[in-house]
Amino acid sequence: MKKLFFIAISLFLISSSLIAQEVEEKTEPKKEKEGHYNINKFRQLHQELPTPNKEHTASGAPGYEYTQQQVDYKMDIILDDENQKLFGEETITYHNNSKDVLEYLWVQLDQNMRAPNSKTPDIEGEGPGVLYTPGNFTKSFMGKPFPGGFNIQHVKDINGNAIGYMINQTMMRIDLPKPLASGEKFIFNIKWWYNINNYMVDRGRSGYESFPDGNKLYVIAQFFPRLAVYNNVEGWQNMQFWGRSEFALEFGNYQVSITTPKDHILNATGVIQNPKEVFTKEQYKRYSEAKNSFDNPVFIVTPQEALEAEKGKETKTKTWKFYAENVRDFGFASSRKFIWDAMAVDINGKTVMAYSLYPKEGNPLWEEHSTRVVANTLKVYSEHTFDYPYPHATSINAQRQGMEYPMICWNYGRPGPDGKYTERTKSGMIGVITHEVGHNFFPMIVNSDERQWTWMDEGINSFVEILAEYKYDSELFPMSKYPKNITGYMAGDQSRIAPIMSQGDNVFNFGSNAYAKPAAGLFILRQTIMGPELFDHAFKTYAKRWKFKHPTPADFFRTMEDASAMDLDWFWRGWFYTTGYNDIGIKEVKKYHVTDKPTQQAKDLATRYGITIDQLPPALYLVSEDSDEFTEDLKNKKAEDYSILNNYIEENFTPEEKADLKAPKYFYELKFEKPGDLVMPIIVEFEYEDGTKERKQYPAQIWRLNDDEVTKVFHSSKAITKITVDPDEQTADVDLTNNSWPKNTETKFEQFKKNQIKG
Amino acid sequence: MKLKKLYFFLLLSIPLFAFTMHKYYVSLCEIEYVEDQKSIQIILGLFIDDLEFTLNKDAKKNLYLASTEEVQNIDAYYKEYLNNHFKVVVNNKAQNFNFIGKEYDGDIVRFYLEITDIKELKSLQITNTSLFRDFENQQNIIKIKVNKFNKTFYLDKNNPKGLLNF
Ligand SMILES: [Zn+2]
Numbered sequence: 001m002k003k004l005f006f007i008a009i010s011l012f013l014i015s016s017s018l019i020a021q022e023v024e025e026k027t028e029p030k031k032e033k034e035g036h037y038n039i040n041k042f043r044q045l046h047q048e049l050p051t052p053n054k055e056h057t058a059s060g061a062p063g064y065e066y067t068q069q070q071v072d073y074k075m076d077i078i079l080d081d082e083n084q085k086l087f088g089e090e091t092i093t094y095h096n097n098s099k100d101v102l103e104y105l106w107v108q109l110d111q112n113m114r115a116p117n118s119k120t121p122d123i124e125g126e127g128p129g130v131l132y133t134p135g136n137f138t139k140s141f142m143g144k145p146f147p148g149g150f151n152i153q154h155v156k157d158i159n160g161n162a163i164g165y166m167i168n169q170t171m172m173r174i175d176l177p178k179p180l181a182s183g184e185k186f187i188f189n190i191k192w193w194y195n196i197n198n199y200m201v202d203r204g205r206s207g208y209e210s211f212p213d214g215n216k217l218y219v220i221a222q223f224f225p226r227l228a229v230y231n232n233v234e235g236w237q238n239m240q241f242w243g244r245s246e247f248a249l250e251f252g253n254y255q256v257s258i259t260t261p262k263d264h265i266l267n268a269t270g271v272i273q274n275p276k277e278v279f280t281k282e283q284y285k286r287y288s289e290a291k292n293s294f295d296n297p298v299f300i301v302t303p304q305e306a307l308e309a310e311k312g313k314e315t316k317t318k319t320w321k322f323y324a325e326n327v328r329d330f331g332f333a334s335s336r337k338f339i340w341d342a343m344a345v346d347i348n349g350k351t352v353m354a355y356s357l358y359p360k361e362g363n364p365l366w367e368e369h370s371t372r373v374v375a376n377t378l379k380v381y382s383e384h385t386f387d388y389p390y391p392h393a394t395s396i397n398a399q400r401q402g403m404e405y406p407m408i409c410w411n412y413g414r415p416g417p418d419g420k421y422t423e424r425t426k427s428g429m430i431g432v433i434t435h436e437v438g439h440n441f442f443p444m445i446v447n448s449d450e451r452q453w454t455w456m457d458e459g460i461n462s463f464v465e466i467l468a469e470y471k472y473d474s475e476l477f478p479m480s481k482y483p484k485n486i487t488g489y490m491a492g493d494q495s496r497i498a499p500i501m502s503q504g505d506n507v508f509n510f511g512s513n514a515y516a517k518p519a520a521g522l523f524i525l526r527q528t529i530m531g532p533e534l535f536d537h538a539f540k541t542y543a544k545r546w547k548f549k550h551p552t553p554a555d556f557f558r559t560m561e562d563a564s565a566m567d568l569d570w571f572w573r574g575w576f577y578t579t580g581y582n583d584i585g586i587k588e589v590k591k592y593h594v595t596d597k598p599t600q601q602a603k604d605l606a607t608r609y610g611i612t613i614d615q616l617p618p619a620l621y622l623v624s625e626d627s628d629e630f631t632e633d634l635k636n637k638k639a640e641d642y643s644i645l646n647n648y649i650e651e652n653f654t655p656e657e658k659a660d661l662k663a664p665k666y667f668y669e670l671k672f673e674k675p676g677d678l679v680m681p682i683i684v685e686f687e688y689e690d691g692t693k694e695r696k697q698y699p700a701q702i703w704r705l706n707d708d709e710v711t712k713v714f715h716s717s718k719a720i721t722k723i724t725v726d727p728d729e730q731t732a733d734v735d736l737t738n739n740s741w742p743k744n745t746e747t748k749f750e751q752f753k754k755n756q757i758k759g
Numbered sequence: 760m761k762l763k764k765l766y767f768f769l770l771l772s773i774p775l776f777a778f779t780m781h782k783y784y785v786s787l788c789e790i791e792y793v794e795d796q797k798s799i800q801i802i803l804g805l806f807i808d809d810l811e812f813t814l815n816k817d818a819k820k821n822l823y824l825a826s827t828e829e830v831q832n833i834d835a836y837y838k839e840y841l842n843n844h845f846k847v848v849v850n851n852k853a854q855n856f857n858f859i860g861k862e863y864d865g866d867i868v869r870f871y872l873e874i875t876d877i878k879e880l881k882s883l884q885i886t887n888t889s890l891f892r893d894f895e896n897q898q899n900i901i902k903i904k905v906n907k908f909n910k911t912f913y914l915d916k917n918n919p920k921g922l923l924n925f
Contacts, residue, residue, distance in 0.1 A: 422828065492898070748789075749791065749873075752862065
């Protein structure tokens with residue numbers, strides 16, 4: 001008998017809706033349903049994630065058998081400004097650190113994407129253009145295609161013997177004279193040249209911009225045949241470069257000499273080895289002294305010097321010598337027009353140089369902001385990852401560019417010809433510099449495979465960018481934009497949305513898919529689901545584990561869980577593997593009152609267990625205001641008015657304990673609905689009759705047994721006047737019309753119109 | 760002369776910030792018929808920088824939208840653009856809308872438009888060609904709400920019209 005009581009009591013504690021359901025099932029037997037696999041949204045990602053191994057472990061860290069190849073380059077480059085050609089010869093040392101024997105090597109020839117026989121234009125299915133400028137028209141219909149692409153002059157071994165090779169579009173196979181065993185290295189030499197594209201006409205991540213006086217500004221990258229990545233994830237990553245999905249590259253040391261016209265100013269990946277030869281005496285002095293200027297940028301090349309230089313046209317040349325250690329790529333920018341300013345940045349006691357090179361057309365914006373933005377970015381990113389390990393970070397002003405390389409990047413943003421600019425031009429410029437400098441961390445150092453997973457560098461970088469921009473100017477870059485900035489995209493046409501976990505060439509709305517949505521997802525994780533403390537530690541763990549290595553998505557997902565003790569598989573599944581969106585609303589609010597008379601539900605319960613009502617234990621019951629059992633007088637009764645509760649308290653509590661007890665007066669049953677496919681925490685704000693507010697956050701796991709709606713009982717000593725779900729728009733809820741109770745009857749339109757008239 | 764030409768060229772070329780693009784080419788238009796007010800209420804949201812690009816091109820000058828430098832009579836530019844690119848046919852009859860106002864919200868400008876004196880709604884046809892000329896991938900979403908009935912159209916260049924019969 002005692003046992004039965006116990007069961008009855010514990011059943012009573014279970015929400016009444018469950019009992020109602022069971023009753024329903026009894027009276028109306030359901031049709032047999034088909035069986036199914038586990039479709040619970042909280043099931044683990046065992047089927048999606050690759051099996052862990054000794055290189056990529058189950059914890060998300062590199063394993064004890066982790067290896068990666070190393071590739072060192074020694075290059076001599078000549079920039080022909082007169083004819084816009086680039087000539088190069090490189091000696092490549094390939095270190096096979098893997099356990100495998102290699103029969104051939106794959107080398108990337110990115111410039112071939114703009115060769116006349118490139119297949120990139122062929123895969124674009126587009127109708128006729130809306131309008132053609134005369135330039136576009138002649139280019140599209142009347143002229144020859146731009147003669148771009150690498151002209152490979154030779155591929156030789158260390159003794160000068162020709163090596164066999166085969167070119168398949170943007171990939172070149174080097175046929176090794178004999179297989180390359182584990183631990184061995186192979187040295188070979190490639191000579192090439194190509195026509196540099198005017199990227200303002202032919203697009204591209206590199207090329208030149210031409211100014212009205214004939215001066216050029218070169219931003220040069222993907223300019224040399226570079227080794228593809230070989231590892232035990234993709235084998236050779238030799239997926240073609242179509243023009244969008246970027247690069248997968250090995251780390252190595254670069255020794256590069258670049259010959260330019262004598263009046264050019266140039267910076268590149270790495271450190272100048274011969275500054276005295278390439279700078280004037282004054283410039284060299286400023287270059288050396290800039291290392292002590294921590295507060296404000298100082299000029300290395302002044303605006304006056306740049307103005308003088310752009311008037312001339314030297315035929316003599318000079319050679320810039322660079323050395324860069326442990327980088328995955330190399331880029332440089334060169335022009336007569338460059339002004340150069342510099343500022344020293346203290347990264348945990350180590351001095352890093354922040355540089356900007358820009359033509360006068362970038363001012364007044366650039367001298368004011370660029371170098372300061374570089375410095376801010378290095379500081380904020382270092383706090384969230386690891387100390388920036390390279391000696392400098394350089395921002396180059398290039399019209400309509402936003403592209404990253406180790407230590408150097410190209411960034412757009414210029415005022416109009418009248419020197420005026422809008423806040424959007426300014427925030428666009430600060431944003432792009434933060435973003436591209438930020439890429440030094442992802443993917444230049446945390447070296448993910450961009451060809452396969454755009455989001456791993458763009459999405460993760462766009463997330464840290466939010467924090468860095470906010471630090472630079474919290475008014476220009478308010479965080480309140482996130483994550484609601486992504487709801488328009490997520491609520492869009494499902495036939496035009498791809499999951500984040502898609503290869504970048506195959507997605508619609510590339511910017512939203514690979515940049516904004518992953519960034520918004522990480523923002524939600526940090527601010528709302530994990531909290532900054534747990535998130536920041538786990539995120540930093542990921543960055544530290546994989547710096548100077550090649551991480552995969554699984555390494556990121558696993559590390560975030562491994563370092564935080566939070567199971568986030570549900571979040572990765574919904575946000576990264578599906579195109580679902582979040583929509584949670586409050587469907588119904590019922591008010592309840594306390595009574596000591598058994599309700600119909602209690603009577604039904606007794607019947608089910610074969611006992612009489614008298615045999616139920618002494619208890620209080622909640623009566624819904626809309627039920628037949630409710631009577632007006634209950635509204636005035638408090639729980640402590642009932643003797644069974646009073647007696648119980650008298651018998652079981654000390655006076656001190658009694659003083660601590662709350663006096664709940666109002667009981668609510670809240671029914672939340674979830675029309676959206678994603679699961680998310682429910683954040684609820686209660687506003688009381690006295691104007692005070694209270695928040696409650698229910699974890700996403702509240703949806704684990706019912707994916708459509710859940711109910712909660714909420715009690716308080718004050719009457720609730722308003723309930724809002726997700727009041728600060730923290731969960732990317734795509735439809736806010738179901739987020740409040742009582743329902744907002746005035747539409748957004750009517751509110752606006754009213755305010756307009758008030759005026 | 761040369762400078763001017765270059766400037767014009769810059770205005771004409773499609774922005775190509777393909778590698779830093781944080782956005783998508785989408786507009787959202789929410790339309791609600793409120794029977795007791797006999798009113799069709801329209802909120803149309805567009806990205807400011809895209810609209811600015813297009814309006815600058817038409818105006819052949821920089822309008823500096825949503826900034827301290829914004830031209831004085833900007834609403835005239837907006838009204839003209841909307842009249843040319845946003846068309847509403849109610850019960851088979853083309854209807855003009857009242858321009859109630861605009862609001863700037865971050866990257867987005869929202870236009871509030873209203874058609875009054877619609878006693879009964881039998882059919883509603885929306886044509887929205889905003890930004891199609893300059894943005895290849897522009898998609899204009901139209902969400903229509905009439906009493907409890909909801910319908911969404913995804914308009915693009917090839918399909919710029921949505922028609923709803925009740
Ligand atoms: Zn990027």
